[in-house]
Amino acid sequence: MTEFVFFGGKGGVGKTTIASAYALECADAGLETLVVSTDPAHSTADVFEQEFGDDPQPIEGYDGLSAMEIDPEREVQEHLQGLKQQLSEQVSAAMVNEIDAQLELAHRTPGAYESALFDRFIEVMQNADPYETVVFDTSPTGSTLRLLALPDLLERWVERLLEKRERSIDRYEKAAIGNRKPRRVMDGDPIVARLQERKERFEFAGTVLREEATFYLVLNPDELSIRETRRSIETLEAADLSVRGLVVNRLTPEPDPHEEGRGARYLRRRVATERDRLEHIDDAFDVPTVATIETRPEEVRGTLLEDVAAELEVKPGEELRIG
Secondary structure, three states: OOEEEEEEOOOOOOHHHHHHHHHHHHHHOOOOEEEEEOOOOOOHHHHHOOOOOOOOEEOOOOOOEEEEEOOHHHHHHHHHHHHHHHHHOOOOHHHHHHHHHHHHHHOOOHHHHHHHHHHHHHHHHHOOOOOOEEEEEOOOHHHHHHHHOHHHHHHHHHHHHHHHHHHHHHHHHHHOOOOOOOOOOOOOOHHHHHHHHHHHHHHHHHHHHHHOEEEEEEEOOOHHHHHHHHHHHHHHHHOOOOEEEEEEEEEOOOOOOOOOOHHHHHHHHHHHHHHHHHHHHHHHOOOOEEEEEEOOOOOOOOHHHHHHHHHHOOOOOOOOOOO
8 A cells, every 4th residue: 555645834944855855765765655746846856956747757866766746837727628628528519618718717716726736636646556655745835735625625515516417407307398308317427427536536535635644744943834833733633634743844053062153152042042942842732743854054965865864764654753
């Protein structure tokens, strides 16, 4: 069975670094691993110094590790074109232009991004059999939470549409007189079939997210990040999605005891502040802090990524542990 691991958090806290390091540790442990970026910034390519596309691609220099980057804008456009094609085959020619206009408007709304991305998201989970672990480097917190909340919301919405469609067909059949026949009957009705298919996809996603997925939140030791993390935990728990642990990233390294001067004094004050915030995190959250990662003096890639991965001390089937 494939394990799905999600790293979320406020934008800019270092989710890509932590997700990539986790994926690297899983691959080093002998697990065939895929890291999936759904972040528009696509920092995964920067971390591994390699370009990725919409399909899984082996990462050079790492056995058993692949990556893919989902382009949200392309997904929205492909989602729109797919809907247009399906509806054009199911309605009269006179309605096609009006439907196209309505769909164009709908795809400019905030929910269009999440809906289109969620379809691709489900496809990745449904086709994850070649991998033992799939690591998701998710987009910034707000978008991710809306994405993860979709299964229940869309499932209930589809159920209501199915009920209305079935009542509509039933009334049309009852109104048929003599040789006049309804254009479609319940069995084989393409709209009902499409709604049923969508409902099953959402049910699949909801089951996977609740029963087969692990969620970690990445944060920095600052007040804004801590507040955002609290909101994320509450929202995930409201959706019956529990957070396994917190990864506090970009902690300030402490200067050596003999170091003096303005820089050393600043670092010591900063370290003291961060220690207070770490204590606050431990006291304020029921979710445990499972890893603390020091900041690096330059972009994390190559051997620096391996250093971060070593600090995570990941073991197959176990949660992150403090390094």
